[in-house]
């Protein structure tokens with residue numbers, strides 16, 4: 001079957017009227033809606049097999065198998081070398097904090113780390129605090145204010161032989177700008193630095209390929225791509241056993257389990273498997289899961305590019321609007337996420353008025369603090385963020401524009 005947004009939408013309960021209004025979810029970058037089939041899988045696991053790993057009874061065996069299957073699904077989603085490279089955790093932030101501890105253990109005073117102003121602060125503060133503990137120095141690469149992407153020239157100036165790691169996002173959760181990760185990895189390799197990629201905003205829109213990018217680490221979050229609250233990280237094979245994670249003594253010291261503290265959310269893992277199946281559903285029935293994902297994502301990308309174009313064309317009808325980020329000529333290097341300001345109307349007012357009409361958008365800085373500070377927008381309330389997913393439609397964009405005309409014109 002070929003993807004259409006309507007065929008996707010009927011798989012969600014959330015699009016039914018809420019509080020008497022048909023909701024329009026333009027808040028995807030904050031978290032996507034969840035298909036009913038994902039929710040059902042989670043309920044089924046909890047109600048039938050709720051258990052723990054490694055026991056000599058059926059529900060525990062089901063749980064152990066589930067964990068193995070979830071790793072294989074994540075391996076395919078990220079194109080990792082093996083399922084052993086996948087670490088699960090509660091969310092991207094927790095995983096990044098704990099991995100940053102293990103990664104920074106051998107840093108010494110005077111070592112350097114580079115973070116970026118484009119990043120969500122989960123991929124900034126973790127490294128700032130790890131560096132502080134080791135006496136290392138943190139540099140922050142600036143945003144290119146023209147297109148609200150990464151200022152690569154500035155990044156290049158900051159990297160040198162003392163650089164231990166570059167922490168960078170694959171896509172801005174605020175302006176939607178993509179970052180050329182291969183170029184960052186090439187720069188890092190020239191200086192023997194590691195690369196830690198935040199793919200949280202990238203993953204719902206494009207298929208991650210850790211082997212093509214040759215990254216050392218990459219983290220993302222299933223609740224941004226139609227799954228439950230669950231984080232996952234890829235660890236390159238060369239780091240899996242050389243890093244020494246902070247862990248509880250009797251917990252396993254083998255494989256990815258070394259980095260997984262405490263008991264995992266098995267219900268979330270079962271939901272995650274189903275979310276990957278949901279994502280892959282437009283790629284035929286017979287092919288392996290990665291091939292099905294590739295076929296499906298091509299269709300999401302085509303639809304999302306159409307959403308981008310339609311939005312960028314229609315937003316011009318709004319007087320006094322500023323779009324921070326890439327325009328019509330650069331749709332291929334952005335996600336359908338837009339940061340907006342309106343002359344004379346505060347971001348919070350716009351978000352509130354749209355919310356009253358059932359149009360869900362966020363306002364503020366979304367933890368992309370460096371970006372919002374550099375743009376000088378922090379004190380005045382940040383931006384309005386409108387973010388589309390493959391389940392959004394051209395009609396929802398038209399409704400949004402009509403409402404914006406009433407609110408701000």
Ligand SMILES: Cc1ncc(COP(=O)(O)O)c(C=O)c1O
Nearest residue numbers: 091092093120122173200201221
């Ligand atoms: C780009 C980006 N990175 C990281 C995070 C943090 O992810 P989590 O909520 O899984 O910790 C978010 C959350 O909004 C995000 O948008």
